[in-house]
Amino acid sequence: MSQFKLSIVILTFFLFTTCNGQNSDDFLAKSQIRSSLVTNEVLSEKENNKNPYILFSISDSSYIIVENTESNYLEKIVELTDNKIVNILSVEKIEKPNHILQKGFNKENYYKEFISFESDFYKDGYEIAKGSKTYFVMVDTLGDKYGESILSIIVRPNPIDEELYSYLASKLLNFNK
Numbered sequence: 001m002s003q004f005k006l007s008i009v010i011l012t013f014f015l016f017t018t019c020n021g022q023n024s025d026d027f028l029a030k031s032q033i034r035s036s037l038v039t040n041e042v043l044s045e046k047e048n049n050k051n052p053y054i055l056f057s058i059s060d061s062s063y064i065i066v067e068n069t070e071s072n073y074l075e076k077i078v079e080l081t082d083n084k085i086v087n088i089l090s091v092e093k094i095e096k097p098n099h100i101l102q103k104g105f106n107k108e109n110y111y112k113e114f115i116s117f118e119s120d121f122y123k124d125g126y127e128i129a130k131g132s133k134t135y136f137v138m139v140d141t142l143g144d145k146y147g148e149s150i151l152s153i154i155v156r157p158n159p160i161d162e163e164l165y166s167y168l169a170s171k172l173l174n175f176n177k
Helices: 003-020 024-042 099-104 162-175
Strands: 053-058 062-068 072-080 086-095 128-139 145-156
Touching: 024 053, 024 062, 024 072, 024 086, 024 128, 024 145, 053 162, 062 099, 062 162, 072 162, 099 162, 128 162
Parallel strands: none
Antiparallel strands: 053 062, 053 128, 062 072, 072 086, 128 145
16 A cells, blocks of 8 residues: 555544544543633642532633632632633632532532443433533542533533532523624
């Protein structure tokens, strides 16, 4: 086979697998990479001690990050451009206690395994799933992930606490109006 034909075969295979092979693993990898870019830019660190945080994104471009500091919650709304430029659009301090956010940082409220529509959580199906792709994760001080999931903006049942999920989604959607 000539070098040209081999190149065409390889290119065709690459295009086919990247366009048609989009499964939850592909979405997860993309979401994790883009989320890491965002968190590396916007999270505060002190003496190698990271605060726990919740990250929620819509379409891997709009993010809300809630950082659990000692004295308050620090909520940041961020966008990540296609050129991988991180823009912090809003920073808000939320006083403690806050019932919704307090529940959000309770590890016991989450599944430890990654959840997508192909995972065991949805083995019996789902009632509704519509809208843009979302990515959610709660990360503790050790960097352990809880509730990591790729879902739709509207989903039922939802493995994430409904009140927290609604809070994060509405804050992000209303900010982008």
